[in-house]
Amino acid sequence: MSDKILVFGHQNPDSDAIGSSMSYSYLCNHRKFGQLNTEVVALGEPNEETQFVLDYFGVKAPRVIKRVQDEGVDTVILTDHNEFQQSAEDIAEVTIYGVVDHHRIANFQTASPLFMDVQPVGSASSIVYRQFVRDGVEIPRELAGLMLAGLISDTLLLKSPTTHPTDLPVADALAKIAGVDLQEFGLAMLKAGTNLASKDGDTLIDIDAKTFELNGSKVRVAQVNTVDIDEVLARRDELETAITNAIKANGYSDFVLMVTDILESNSEIIELGEHPELVEKAFHFELKDHHAFLAGAVSRKKQVVPQLTEAFEG
Amino acid sequence: MSDKILVFGHQNPDSDAIGSSMSYSYLCNHRKFGQLNTEVVALGEPNEETQFVLDYFGVKAPRVIKRVQDEGVDTVILTDHNEFQQSAEDIAEVTIYGVVDHHRIANFQTASPLFMDVQPVGSASSIVYRQFVRDGVEIPRELAGLMLAGLISDTLLLKSPTTHPTDLPVADALAKIAGVDLQEFGLAMLKAGTNLASKDGDTLIDIDAKTFELNGSKVRVAQVNTVDIDEVLARRDELETAITNAIKANGYSDFVLMVTDILESNSEIIELGEHPELVEKAFHFELKDHHAFLAGAVSRKKQVVPQLTEAFEG
Numbered sequence: 001m002s003d004k005i006l007v008f009g010h011q012n013p014d015s016d017a018i019g020s021s022m023s024y025s026y027l028c029n030h031r032k033f034g035q036l037n038t039e040v041v042a043l044g045e046p047n048e049e050t051q052f053v054l055d056y057f058g059v060k061a062p063r064v065i066k067r068v069q070d071e072g073v074d075t076v077i078l079t080d081h082n083e084f085q086q087s088a089e090d091i092a093e094v095t096i097y098g099v100v101d102h103h104r105i106a107n108f109q110t111a112s113p114l115f116m117d118v119q120p121v122g123s124a125s126s127i128v129y130r131q132f133v134r135d136g137v138e139i140p141r142e143l144a145g146l147m148l149a150g151l152i153s154d155t156l157l158l159k160s161p162t163t164h165p166t167d168l169p170v171a172d173a174l175a176k177i178a179g180v181d182l183q184e185f186g187l188a189m190l191k192a193g194t195n196l197a198s199k200d201g202d203t204l205i206d207i208d209a210k211t212f213e214l215n216g217s218k219v220r221v222a223q224v225n226t227v228d229i230d231e232v233l234a235r236r237d238e239l240e241t242a243i244t245n246a247i248k249a250n251g252y253s254d255f256v257l258m259v260t261d262i263l264e265s266n267s268e269i270i271e272l273g274e275h276p277e278l279v280e281k282a283f284h285f286e287l288k289d290h291h292a293f294l295a296g297a298v299s300r301k302k303q304v305v306p307q308l309t310e311a312f313e314g
Numbered sequence: 315m316s317d318k319i320l321v322f323g324h325q326n327p328d329s330d331a332i333g334s335s336m337s338y339s340y341l342c343n344h345r346k347f348g349q350l351n352t353e354v355v356a357l358g359e360p361n362e363e364t365q366f367v368l369d370y371f372g373v374k375a376p377r378v379i380k381r382v383q384d385e386g387v388d389t390v391i392l393t394d395h396n397e398f399q400q401s402a403e404d405i406a407e408v409t410i411y412g413v414v415d416h417h418r419i420a421n422f423q424t425a426s427p428l429f430m431d432v433q434p435v436g437s438a439s440s441i442v443y444r445q446f447v448r449d450g451v452e453i454p455r456e457l458a459g460l461m462l463a464g465l466i467s468d469t470l471l472l473k474s475p476t477t478h479p480t481d482l483p484v485a486d487a488l489a490k491i492a493g494v495d496l497q498e499f500g501l502a503m504l505k506a507g508t509n510l511a512s513k514d515g516d517t518l519i520d521i522d523a524k525t526f527e528l529n530g531s532k533v534r535v536a537q538v539n540t541v542d543i544d545e546v547l548a549r550r551d552e553l554e555t556a557i558t559n560a561i562k563a564n565g566y567s568d569f570v571l572m573v574t575d576i577l578e579s580n581s582e583i584i585e586l587g588e589h590p591e592l593v594e595k596a597f598h599f600e601l602k603d604h605h606a607f608l609a610g611a612v613s614r615k616k617q618v619v620p621q622l623t624e625a626f627e628g
Contacts, residue, residue: 104427109420111620116419118430134448162427306425 002072004037005097006065008088009124010081011043014208015050015189018042019150020079020124022062023143024100027128028077031135036097038077041065043088047207049193053149056189057142057178068094080124080150082108085211100127102154102162103301107213121164125150129170144177149189156225156262157186160299190262194226201235201242205257212305214312217253217275220246221308223300229261233268240290243272254279256308260298267297275312282311316386318351319411320379322402323438324395325357328522329364329503332356333464334393334438336376337457338414341442342391345449350411352391355379357402361521363507367463370503371456371492382408394438394464396422399525414441416468416476417615421527435478439464443484458491463503470539470576471500474613504576508540515549515556519571526619528626531567531589534560535622537614543575547582554604557586568593570622574612581611589626596625 007025009017025040042062046054054061067090068076076088077098084091084107098115099108102124119127125147132139139147151171155163158171175182196204209222226232232239243255254273261267269292271279276287282304285292297303321339323331339354356376360368368375381404382390390402391412398405398421412429413422416438433441439461446453453461465485469477472485489496510518523536540546546553557569568587575581583606585593590601596618599606611617 102427104424105419105430106423108423110418111623112418113416113434113615114419114432115434116430116432118428118432120427120429301427309425 004039004073005075005077006068006071006073007038007040007077007079008043008062008065009079010086010210012206012209013042013044013046013050014080014150015047015053015146015153015193016123016125016150017080018046018050018054018062019143019146019148020100020128022059023125023128023139023147024077024079024131026140026143027132027135027137030137032137033135041071047193048195049153049189050149052189052192053146056185057145059142059146079128082106082118083210083212084108085213100124100131102127104305119164122158122160122162122167123147123151123154125154126164126167126170129174139174139177141178144174145180148174148178148180148182148185152182152186152189153193156260156265156298157183157190159265160302162299162302190225191227194262196224196226196232201238202245204232204235205239205242205246205255210300211250211252212308214309217312218251219273219308219312220250220252220255221258221300221304222255223258223260223267225260225262227261227263229259229264229266229268232259236270236291239270240272243270247273256304258294258297258300258304262298265296265298267294268292269294269297278311279308281314282307318353318387319389319391320382320385320387321352321354321391321393322357322376322379323393324400324524326520326523327356327358327360327364328394328464329361329367329460329467329507330437330439330464331394332360332364332376333367333457333460333462334414334442336373337439337442337453337461338391338393338445340454340457341446341449341451344451346451347449355385361507362509363467363503364463366503366506367460370499371459373456373460393442396420396432397524397526398422399527414438414445416441418619433478436469436472436474436476436481437461437465437467439468440478440481440484443488453488453491455492458488459494462488462492462494462496462499466496466500466503467507470574470579470612471497471504473579474616476613476616504539505541508576510538510540510546515552516559518546518549519553519556519560519569524614525564525566526622528623531626532565533587533622533626534564534566534569535572535614535618536569537572537574537581539574539576541575541577543573543578543580543582546573550584550605553584554586557584561587570618572608572611572614572618576612579610579612581608582606583608583611592625593622595628596621 009021025038028036075095257270259268323335339352342350389409571584573582
């Protein structure tokens with residue numbers, strides 16, 4: 001085995017998974033103390049939003065891997081995730097050197113002590129930015145842009161309730177280094193990620209989807225962002241067929257899809273599966289034909305997953 | 315419920331559990347940004363070593379609690395531990411605001427994002443010390459002494475393999491603020507903790523004991539430090555009776571006792587329970603009459619628990 005450490009974000013990588021992993025790998029290789037030999041990789045191809053950002057800054061996406069040990073490596077650093085089912089296929093068999101994350105901790109364990117920098121802030125990139133400052137390492141322009149994209153993507157341009165007060169000066173600082181206008185760049189990248197018309201139902205429900213183990217149930221929670229929610233809801237039959245197929249193929253007990261209006265900050269929820277009554281309990285609403293409107297909800301992490309967890313485990 | 319946050323270390327608190335929790339509570343209440351309203355408590359009475367340190371610096375031990383919600387509080391910060399079975403009885407029912415720890419992560423999960431500062435260093439107190447420096451908060455003399463005691467206790471005066479290179483300057487800095495000679499104070503406090511002659515077997519095996527869930531087995535791993543290992547081993551019948559009673563009373567599958575010679579840095583292992591063959595596999599030795607010698611082993615965390623974990627889960 002090589003002494004190299006692989007750094008990567010979660011499966012179905014979004015802009016924060018890519019931005020935080022690329023930046024953290026660079027930081028580990030360039031800091032004065034505790035320097036490491038790391039390589040950034042990814043557990044999937046970038047989505048359209050992230051590809052827009054990579055193109056904007058002229059950066060190539062990390063190469064895609066599935067299993068760590070196939071790369072001749074046995075040590076990893078995780079960014080933007082910790083739950084094993086969102087990670088590399090053989091994550092339980094390798095050594096986790098460190099974690100930089102801003103999610104809840106679940107389905108995660110190690111045999112030995114490790115580094116964990118977990119903070120309830122808007123993005124994993126926000127945490128990486130602060131480590132750059134702490135370690136006194138200069139941030140290359142393109143990495144500032146990628147971290148900024150991670151923060152904008154996860155907070156829907158700092159409007160999501162997951163936004164932490166400290167994220168605002170971080171966004172300003174990163175925009176300055178990246179040489180972009182925060183609002184203009186932010187809207188352009190978010191819009192690039194909502195080009196849904198050209199995608200089929202199977203693709204739509206997998207753009208940004210994570211699986212959670214809730215009290216023995218395997219719950220898939222997916223999110224689609226749009227600037228035209230009616231356009232997406234006009235395709236409900238196609239979406240529900242895709243969801244039904246995904247449930248059968250992967251053994252999910254439930255599939256919860258958030259269709260999020262990023263301009264108005266609301267979501268339509270579609271639930272298919274075994275526990276509609278628990279989903280109703282979670283959000284204090286009534287599903288009609290598997291659908292319900294969730295006013296003000298834009299954050300899966302803060303406004304959906306904790307509520308589902310409580311309902312399923314309560 | 316009050317807006318107060320309780321800060322505490324693990325059950326059977328040792329000097330690092332007490333030192334890190336008292337210091338971290340003080341830091342949270344006194345830092346300029348993100349100030350909190352915290353109270354330090356403990357999940358048990360201090361052991362003799364810790365009581366020596368508290369007396370040395372003229373500090374009272376934190377009051378003892380068992381359940382968080384009995385205190386009218388629903389939010390906590392954990393120091394020096396994360397595994398739920400080492401924490402408050404109702405830990406799974408309350409909100410974990412933050413964790414400062416230097417152990418492996420296991421049997422730990424949260425419903426929401428949180429603060430975690432976990433580092434593979436010699437003590438949780440080492441991490442708290444660095445947060446004081448980062449936040450620019452002056453360290454009171456007695457808290458420097460308590461953090462130093464936590465570091466000395468967990469690393470057996472910086473000789474354990476759990477000692478991190480960065481712990482050495484931390485120890486020097488804390489000794490300076492505390493106004494003590496590192497070696498002299500360290501030996502005095504360690505010796506105060508090895509006054510074993512006056513304790514019965516039941517007490518000895520519970521001085522520093524933690525329970526681990528290993529692949530469905532409930533394994534108790536206890537450690538007794540001594541400067542006279544023969545004196546302890548002369549009491550083997552009494553110890554084995556106490557262990558057998560503890561297994562029956564608590565449903566442990568196995569009880570592993572390390573009797574550690576802190577001057578020579580070796581341990582005698584006593585194993586009673588259902589899986590002696592897994593314990594033999596873990597340490598590549600043969601148990602004779604439930605006993606075996608483990609040369610160079612002084613650290614439960616680094617030289618015993620990972621090996622047991624691998625053997626039980628392999």
